[in-house]
Amino acid sequence: MASIVKRPKKSGDVTYQVKWRQDGEWQTENFGDPDAADQFRRLVEAHGNQWPHGWVRGQGFVEEPAVPGDIPLLEYATRYVDRLTGIDDRTREDYHREVRIHFTLLRHTTPAGEDATATIGNLTQEDVTDWVRAEETGERDPHDAEKWLRRPADPKSIRNRHGLLFCVVQAAIEATTPLRTTNCCKRTSLPRVDDHTDEEMTFLERDEYERIAQEITDPDARDLADWLVGTGMRWSEATALRVSDLALTAERPSVNIQRAWKKAKKGSPGGAFYLGPPKTKKARRLLRLAPAQVELARRHSTGRRPDDFVFRAAMGGAWRHANYYNRKWLPAVAAAVEKGLPKRPRLHDLRHTHVAWLIAARIPLPAIQIRLGHESIQTTVDRYGHLVQGLDDDIASAVEAIMGVPAPRAGLHAVRTA
Incomplete structure (x- = not known):
């Protein structure tokens, strides 16, 4: 702790000396005003009994020299x-x-x-x-x-x-x-x-999703919701799909994700959104489709031109998030909540729900990372790692099975083979 020592001079003036130990040695600074001395004492203590940064003994604070070429x-x-x-x-x-x-x-x-x-x-x-x-x-x-x-x-x-x-x-x-x-x-x-x-994410059980889906009366809008929850694709990716992106072969049906909707710069002549590359490099991916998605994709692609959007709004153009969310999704959620649904999921929560279903089915996180198009496995772990707790029992059983079998002893093995 720093202290103040009052030191009278022969001239009758008084000096107020701030005194403290720094690294085992006494340090002092003199002031002609008790208030200034007390303010400096508190500064010293606030700096852990060290000279305050920028303070020059006998001069006070000295402003740092300007850096040549420095700008705001x-x-x-x-x-x-x-x-x-x-x-x-x-x-x-x-x-x-x-x-x-x-x-x-x-x-x-x-x-x-x-x-x-x-x-x-x-x-x-x-x-x-x-x-x-x-x-x-x-x-x-x-x-x-x-x-x-x-x-x-x-x-x-x-x-x-x-x-x-x-x-x-x-x-x-x-x-x-x-x-x-x-x-x-x-x-x-x-x-x-x-x-x-994490607390903002909402995960739906299968029956909870169905309660919402049943309230979507527009069949095309219902199909889009089914696609989102069934593939885990981002809204911007799913609504940018063209018929030419689908490969509905019997052996390995898939969808090629190569573009997504981007928000345009304000005042751009082309409108508020434009088609560009997906969010990250790894978001360019080939996604395997389940039979339910294959049947859905065929309904929306048969008889269409290769450059037609797979999912189309009433006027034939691509869905816009605001229109779908406000006119299709929110009314369906509100109706389901009124009938007892305990959650209010956002549209993006269909992607989170897809992941939760995969984890419940024991799909490993690296495979989920590839399916979602995450650039890093760390992103997948940070967002969904806590859901893997359901595997704890399996892990414990595996460890028990391994540890329950006694390891062979070298000495006994030598006797038996002799």
Whole structure:
């Protein structure tokens, strides 16, 4: 603990000396004002009985020298996004929105505790931590505690924004003329994604799904729901299927997933959505079809042209998520709930339900990863690993069976063969 020693001078003035031990040696700093001495004492204690960062003995806090060529963080981040390659216009627009809305919350705190504009050169680990905390807590309306000026961000969004910031800072390190030497995002403690996302997923039992499906009175809409829950395909993939993607042979009937609907950049002349590659490289996949899906696919493809969509809305075009969700899915769920269904699944929960059914049938996670088109097995494990608990009894029985058979002993084996 630091202490203050009052030291009178022959001139009649008084010096207030802050004194503490650091690494076994006495450290001191003198002040002519007791309040300033007390403030410094608390700073020392807050830093674990160490000299406060940025404090120079006898001078106080000294502002960090400006980095040559340093520019505001928002400007540098915008340039970084502009120069990214290998992304579509929609993704670039999303990145710009993150910079424009969320990077503005990043501020730099000087060693003296003053607030300053964040630049690519002055940003610190503490600044990044303060930003993550601000994203987590949100901001209440000071005039109405029930309202939000800025709602708390979910853990996944925070991690995505932090990942973008990490890349921006890393680019400044690897630039031809470096603006930094270290990445201040490396040791950030981020919120756990599974604190919120897992509880949002809804898994339906077979009879629960049937209760909803029975309320979908449009046969084409019912078939699309059956396809989604029977294949585990994403909505954007299933509604982008063309007749030419189907291979309904007797031996190995399958569907080739090569495209998906993408959200277009605002103001694009082609409309709000366009056809592009699936979500990831591994999302391009060949999906084996069960007999029920084969029969369903034949109903929707017989007599159609190769470039026709397999699933079509009333006017013959592709289904749009908002129309299907609001006019077909939500009314069916509401009707089922009114009749006693205890769950309110989203449309995407049909994909989760498909996985739950596969796991219940003892299908291993690596096979499920391939079927879903997940880029990494870790994604599959993180989202659905907790459902594999049903295999615990099988695992225990297998271990018991192995351990229950005594291993042969070398000595006895030698005697018997002698």
